[in-house]
Amino acid sequence: MAIRDWPIKRKLTAILLLISGLVLLLTSAAFVTYEVVTFRQTIRSQLATRSRILAANSTAALAFANEADAREILGALKYDPHMVAAALYDRNGRILATYPAAPSADLIPAAPQPDGYRFEGGRLVGFTPVAQGENQRLGTLYIASDTKAVSDALRLSGVIAIVVLAIAMLAAYALAAALQGRISAPILALAETATAASTRQDYSLRAPKFGEDELGALTDSFNQMLGRIEEQKQELQQHATRLEQRVAERTKELERRALELQAANSELDAFAYSVSHDLRAPLRSIDGFSQVLLEDYAAQLDQAGRDSLQRVRAASQRMATLIDDLLKLARVTRTEMRTERVDLSGMAREIVLDIQRTSPDRQVEFAIAPGLEAQGDSRLLRVVLDNLLRNGWKYTGKQPQPRVEFTAVDENGDRVFVVKDNGAGFDMKYADKLFGVFQRLHSSAEFEGTGVGLATVRRIINRHGGRIWAEGIVDQGATFYFTL
Amino acid sequence: MALMSSLLLVQGESPRTSEYQLKAVFLFNFVQFVDWPPSAPQDSQPPPPLLIGILGDDPFGTFLDETVRGERLGARSIQVRRYRRIADIEACNILFISRSESERVPEILSAVKNRPVLTVSDGDEFASQGGIIQFFTDKNRIRIRINLDAAEAANLTISSKLLRVAEVVRTPKR
Numbered sequence: 254m255a256i257r258d259w260p261i262k263r264k265l266t267a268i269l270l271l272i273s274g275l276v277l278l279l280t281s282a283a284f285v286t287y288e289v290v291t292f293r294q295t296i297r298s299q300l301a302t303r304s305r306i307l308a309a310n311s312t313a314a315l316a317f318a319n320e321a322d323a324r325e326i327l328g329a330l331k332y333d334p335h336m337v338a339a340a341l342y343d344r345n346g347r348i349l350a351t352y353p354a355a356p357s358a359d360l361i362p363a364a365p366q367p368d369g370y371r372f373e374g375g376r377l378v379g380f381t382p383v384a385q386g387e388n389q390r391l392g393t394l395y396i397a398s399d400t401k402a403v404s405d406a407l408r409l410s411g412v413i414a415i416v417v418l419a420i421a422m423l424a425a426y427a428l429a430a431a432l433q434g435r436i437s438a439p440i441l442a443l444a445e446t447a448t449a450a451s452t453r454q455d456y457s458l459r460a461p462k463f464g465e466d467e468l469g470a471l472t473d474s475f476n477q478m479l480g481r482i483e484e485q486k487q488e489l490q491q492h493a494t495r496l497e498q499r500v501a502e503r504t505k506e507l508e509r510r511a512l513e514l515q516a517a518n519s520e521l522d523a524f525a526y527s528v529s530h531d532l533r534a535p536l537r538s539i540d541g542f543s544q545v546l547l548e549d550y551a552a553q554l555d556q557a558g559r560d561s562l563q564r565v566r567a568a569s570q571r572m573a574t575l576i577d578d579l580l581k582l583a584r585v586t587r588t589e590m591r592t593e594r595v596d597l598s599g600m601a602r603e604i605v606l607d608i609q610r611t612s613p614d615r616q617v618e619f620a621i622a623p624g625l626e627a628q629g630d631s632r633l634l635r636v637v638l639d640n641l642l643r644n645g646w647k648y649t650g651k652q653p654q655p656r657v658e659f660t661a662v663d664e665n666g667d668r669v670f671v672v673k674d675n676g677a678g679f680d681m682k683y684a685d686k687l688f689g690v691f692q693r694l695h696s697s698a699e700f701e702g703t704g705v706g707l708a709t710v711r712r713i714i715n716r717h718g719g720r721i722w723a724e725g726i727v728d729q730g731a732t733f734y735f736t737l
Numbered sequence: 738m739a740l741m742s743s744l745l746l747v748q749g750e751s752p753r754t755s756e757y758q759l760k761a762v763f764l765f766n767f768v769q770f771v772d773w774p775p776s777a778p779q780d781s782q783p784p785p786p787l788l789i790g791i792l793g794d795d796p797f798g799t800f801l802d803e804t805v806r807g808e809r810l811g812a813r814s815i816q817v818r819r820y821r822r823i824a825d826i827e828a829c830n831i832l833f834i835s836r837s838e839s840e841r842v843p844e845i846l847s848a849v850k851n852r853p854v855l856t857v858s859d860g861d862e863f864a865s866q867g868g869i870i871q872f873f874t875d876k877n878r879i880r881i882r883i884n885l886d887a888a889e890a891a892n893l894t895i896s897s898k899l900l901r902v903a904e905v906v907r908t909p910k911r
Contacts, residue, residue: 310898312769312770312898313770313896313898313899313901313902314901314902316762316763316766316769316770316899316902317763317766317881317899317902317903318759318763318878318879319880319902320878322901322902344762385766385769385770385898386769386810386811389769389808391766
């Protein structure tokens with residue numbers, strides 16, 4: 254596991270141990286170094302002292318070349334096991350006596366070296382002048398001591414250092430383990446509370462506080478935050494409940510109103526249907542009898558009477574058309590819808606052919622985009638296209654170069670069908686009246702019509718779940734858009 | 738082995754020469770290990786030299802002169818004097834009596850009796866005759882024999898270190 258992923262407890266303990274370990278190590282190293290250095294100095298000065306005593310004792314032996322005496326003096330060194338070798342050189346640098354009596358060749362230098370004491374090749378060696386009186390140099394004393402004492406001291410202080418280190422590290426570990434809790438415990442408690450709060454979504458939890466330090470402040474802030482979240486959650490819940498209630502109330506009301514409306518609508522439709530239906534019979538009588546009058550009693554009527562009867566007939570025929578349209582409108586609402594794939598382009602072409610057949614005297618240019626298709630009831634959609642295209646044809650009546658287009662565009666992923674003409678157009682401030690029943694922007698004298706067609710179109714479009722709207726400029730044309 | 742051979746070499750090269758070379762050094766070294774009674778205070782500057790006298794034929798050749806050349810004992814220089822006759826002997830500090838005078842040893846000794854003169858000789862029996870220091874040869878090495886009574890009689894103090902390396906005798910009771 255990477256160190257940064259260690260639990261805080263372990264990190265704290267590790268940091269404390271690392272610091273105390275480093276400090277202890279440096280201290281121990283300093284201790285051992287000090288011990289060894291001072292010990293080396295001590296044994297050096299000890300050797301110097303011993304050398305001077307021996308040198309003072311060996312003056313006569315050197316002065317009078319008494320080898321036996323010299324050997325005896327040097328022989329006293331055997332009481333110190335650290336003394337490896339010794340020798341007395343006379344004034345001319347020749348060896349008078351050695352210790353041990355028969356030394357191995359490398360133990361004793363052939364000639365004396367400069368006076369002084371030094372560590373050399375694992376030994377402490379010293380050359381001491383032997384002099385009698387003030388400055389009467391008689392020769393040189395050589396003593397070599399092994400450095401076992403130094404290595405013994407090193408080992409001893411090393412062992413002491415290691416023992417102290419081990420005990421101190423144990424104590425440091427125990428202390429660290431005991432003290433790290435002061436820092437880690439609040440953090441752990443905080444983390445535990447945070448985890449519990451987020452997993453169980455229980456914001457009524459509170460982290461325990463251990464003291465007034467930064468961690469205590471953090472705990473306070475955290476608890477305050479939890480409190481705020483809890484309050485807000487409650488508020489939110491209250492709002493949601495209230496909202497739900499209101500939605501339910503509104504829905505109920507809307508449903509009730511929809512039912513009422515539906516009832517009223519169907520009553521109205523039924524009423525309109527029966528009225529229209531029932532109106533046709535007397536209308537037929539009016540027209541029929543007017544025709545009888547015109548045909549059978551034409552001689553008894555003067556011109557004014559015939560004209561009046563002609564007007565009665567025209568009016569009653571117009572009224573029959575109106576009633577037919579109204580019945581159509583009512584049927585649109587009442588008929589079952591059968592949804593299928595409908596070829597609108599083909600349908601438009603059929604309608605155009607029909608228009609041109611019935612009115613060959615007018616030359617209107619129809620432009621129909623190919624391949625326009627939609628999902629819907631073909632009978633109803635035929636009514637829509639029929640109305641829109643005939644409108645276009647009708648309102649371009651005063652245009653020298655009349656033209657009607659049927660195309661489609663894609664707007665925000667929705668297919669929008671467009672029927673555009675360059676006819677009379679309309680003022681945009683009346684745009685919302687276009688689709689109302691009996692709402693006409695032009696007089697019958699100008700353009701004939703009942704004012705029911707666009708209302709029917711809108712109803713059909715609405716039944717398909719689509720939308721219809723129009724744009725127009727007076728004398729420049731109108732554009733109808735619809736989606737399905 | 739190198740050590741032994743070098744020792745042998747020291748004693749191997751022209752024995753007589755090296756014997757007196759060594760004796761010359763010994764003679765000079767006595768200066769270090771013997772205390773003479775303080776002489777009467779003298780105002781003369783520099784202090785009087787320390788004198789080593791040789792009575793009779795000089796066996797040292799130039800060795801002794803070379804040995805003491807430039808050496809001093811404290812402020813005192815060291816000088817070598819040679820005497821033919823007893824009457825020539827001055828207030829010297831060390832008197833070496835040559836073998837040529839061996840017949841006259843008692844006479845010489847009585848001449849310096851009670852004077853602080855360290856008498857030295859390599860004549861046989863010199864110490865038992867009342868001389869203070871006698872050189873003798875033992876196992877091919879030059880050794881020293883000291884007559885402590887004679888030294889005391891001459892009012893000389895001999896360092897215990899010197900005594901340590903010497904053979905100490907007393908004047909035989911007559």
